Amino acid sequence: xxxxxxxxxxxxxxxxxxxxxxxxxxGVDHRLVPVAPAAQxxxxxxxxxxxxxxxxxxxxxxxxxxxxxxxxEVELRWPEPPLFPADPVLRDxxxxxxxxxxxxxxxxxxxxxxxxxxxxxxxxxxxxxxAPAPLRPIAVPIVQLISxxxxxxxxxxxxxxxxxxxxxxxxxxxxMLARVDTLIADGTxxxxxxxxxxxxxxxxxxVLQVSD
Numbered sequence: 335x336x337x338x339x340x341x342x343x344x345x346x347x348x349x350x351x352x353x354x355x356x357x358x359x360x361g362v363d364h365r366l367v368p369v370a371p372a373a374q375x376x377x378x379x380x381x382x383x384x385x386x387x388x389x390x391x392x393x394x395x396x397x398x399x400x401x402x403x404x405x406x407e408v409e410l411r412w413p414e415p416p417l418f419p420a421d422p423v424l425r426d427x428x429x430x431x432x433x434x435x436x437x438x439x440x441x442x443x444x445x446x447x448x449x450x451x452x453x454x455x456x457x458x459x460x461x462x463x464x465a466p467a468p469l470r471p472i473a474v475p476i477v478q479l480i481s482x483x484x485x486x487x488x489x490x491x492x493x494x495x496x497x498x499x500x501x502x503x504x505x506x507x508x509x510m511l512a513r514v515d516t517l518i519a520d521g522t523x524x525x526x527x528x529x530x531x532x533x534x535x536x537x538x539x540x541v542l543q544v545s546d
Contacts, residue, residue, distance in 0.1 A: 356417065
């Protein structure tokens with residue numbers, strides 16, 4: 335294992351899964367450092383990162399955050415198999431789809447999750463997993479307060495996890511998923527091997543399937 339490759343990731347973060355799959359597709363051995371939900375800003379700052387979001391990668395001391403930035407950094411170091419097509423026209427399509435996947439599609443399940451936990455006590459309770467029953471009456475309100483705090487985050491598309499925001503997300507989903515089908519059909523989202531846009535977009539689709 336190359337000790338210089340360390341991925342800081344969160345299990346419930348689909349962008350973290352994008353970064354993990356990028357390393358797997360490239361065959362890059364790495365060390366995984368789990369990041370605790372709600373503690374990412376503190377944990378990553380202590381690890382030397384400027385931002386407080388996952389995924390975050392150290393590569394021989396170089397620190398990179400965000401799944402798109404990680405894709406490009408890894409591509410430079412390990413060019414095979416390629417995450418981006420050599421053909422310039424197709425590469426433009428892949429990069430546009432990757433950007434759309436990160437900025438427009440990716441925030442939707444995150445907003446739905448944050449709003450749901452912040453407003454639904456039952457969902458917040460389910461987040462506690464194996465926590466002892468006597469602690470739940472105290473822990474559930476704390477989980478909801480933390481979710482409400484993160485729900486105020488303005489995403490790349492300029493929206494927050496408000497009641498109106500999640501209603502708009504749900505209304506927009508059918509058209510967005512239809513666009514995913516089109517991107518697969520026209521070859522923009524290659525499957526074997528997957529390209530950067532494939533990993534970016536289908537990670538979010540997978541989260542939506544699991545959450546269904």
